Amino acid sequence: MSNGNRKKGILTEFIREVWSEGNIDCSSRYLAPRYTIHHDPGDPWDKKELDLEGYKERVRLSRAPFPDQCFEVQELFADGNAVVVTWFWTATHVGDIPGFPASGKQIKMSGATVYYFEGNRITGHWQITDRLGVFQQLSKLSGVGT
Amino acid sequence: MRPAEVAAEFVARINAHDVAGLSELMTDDHAFVDALDNRGVGRKAMRVGWQQYLALVPDYWIKVDTILQDGGNVALFGRAGGTYAGVIPEGQSGRWEVPAAWLAKVRDDRVAMWRVYADNLPMRRLMGVERK
Numbered sequence: 001m002s003n004g005n006r007k008k009g010i011l012t013e014f015i016r017e018v019w020s021e022g023n024i025d026c027s028s029r030y031l032a033p034r035y036t037i038h039h040d041p042g043d044p045w046d047k048k049e050l051d052l053e054g055y056k057e058r059v060r061l062s063r064a065p066f067p068d069q070c071f072e073v074q075e076l077f078a079d080g081n082a083v084v085v086t087w088f089w090t091a092t093h094v095g096d097i098p099g100f101p102a103s104g105k106q107i108k109m110s111g112a113t114v115y116y117f118e119g120n121r122i123t124g125h126w127q128i129t130d131r132l133g134v135f136q137q138l139s140k141l142s143g144v145g146t
Numbered sequence: 147m148r149p150a151e152v153a154a155e156f157v158a159r160i161n162a163h164d165v166a167g168l169s170e171l172m173t174d175d176h177a178f179v180d181a182l183d184n185r186g187v188g189r190k191a192m193r194v195g196w197q198q199y200l201a202l203v204p205d206y207w208i209k210v211d212t213i214l215q216d217g218g219n220v221a222l223f224g225r226a227g228g229t230y231a232g233v234i235p236e237g238q239s240g241r242w243e244v245p246a247a248w249l250a251k252v253r254d255d256r257v258a259m260w261r262v263y264a265d266n267l268p269m270r271r272l273m274g275v276e277r278k
Contacts, residue, residue: 004216041245075249077216084214084221086249086263088183110181112221112247112263114214126212126223128247128263130181 004078007117011083012073014122020070022063024056031055036124038116042131066091066107086112093138100138109134149252150213153220156250156257157208163200169193171257179261203228208246218258220250226264 001009014030017023035055040046045058063069069091076085089109094102111129115122147155152171159167169189178186178195186195200206206228214221227243234240246264250257 039245075219077214077219077221079214079216082214084216084219084249086221086261110183110263112223112249114212114221114223128223128245130264133181 004083006120007078007083008076010117010120011085011115011122012076015071015073015085015087018059019063022059022067024059024063027056027059028052030122032118032121032123035122036116038124038126040125040127040129042129043127065093065095065097065102067094068092081117083115083117084112085115086110097138100135103138105137107134107137147255148215149218149220149250150215152252152255152257153222153248153250154210154213156260157210157222157248160196161207163204163206165193165196165200168196173253173256173258176257177259179259181262181264202231204231205229208248218252220252222248222250 010030014027017026018030031052033051035050035052037043037045037048037050045054048054050058069089072088072090074086074088076083078084087110089111090106092104092106093100094104096102109130111127113125113127116124116126156168156171159171169192172189172192174189175187176189176192178192186192206226208224208226210222210224212223214223224246225243226246227241230240230242244264246262248263249259249261251259
């Protein structure tokens with residue numbers, strides 16, 4: 001298996017196991033000791049460097065309002081130490097977010113992420129999402145901002 | 147040309163507002179997909195689409211910071227911006243700028259798909275499609 005294909009395999013498993021299925025403790029099998037969020041506008045951890053426990057907390061808090069969230073990987077490719085993934089996210093809004101009480105409705109979002117590797121470990125990411133589009137969907141559901 | 151070079155040339159023609167040049171770089175079955183998963187298909191249709199979009203945002207620009215390539219897939223990351231030329235809410239300038247990413251699928255030195263990942267809310271608000 002090529003280096004690029006190995007990284008793509010690791011990333012696919014990481015997204016499925018940790019982010020979609022919520023097996024947060026498995027993060028330790030994928031992440032480097034320090035994880036840097038290089039660019040993720042709207043993410044409370046944007047520009048921060050996290051240790052493993054900090055990363056787990058990020059996943060835990062991010063998943064809490066959307067526990068059935070699922071990332072469908074659309075495109076995946078590797079270039080050097082980077083792996084690009086484009087994805088489509090769906091989730092049911094069952095937990096409160098400040099300003100947006102649980103609605104029980106399905107929310108959708110697309111995005112593109114570059115994950116950076118050192119060896120077989122993920123060291124950080126650069127991400128762009130339609131995050132504000134999510135808030136717009138939530139606003140429609142809750143009546144906030146309409 | 148390497149796929150990354152084709153994608154970079156596509157960006158250069160977008161920034162030059164060279165719609166005829168953009169059309170030349172598209173495959174006949176070229177697909178454009180925006181951040182909301184809306185699709186436009188076909189070189190002729192997308193030539194018209196770009197003409198209409200550049201009329202709407204006459205100073206539209208893309209600045210690419212990073213290009214990554216794997217086979218015929220090219221990912222570009224950077225920023226996009228411009229000034230909305232339509233009727234805008236009172237007190238706003240119409241200018242917008244957002245972080246953005248693009249995915250190009252290159253085939254035979256042509257762009258077969260151009261997919262945009264960006265936070266479009268500033269533009270949608272200016273167009274009155276979304277409220278604050």
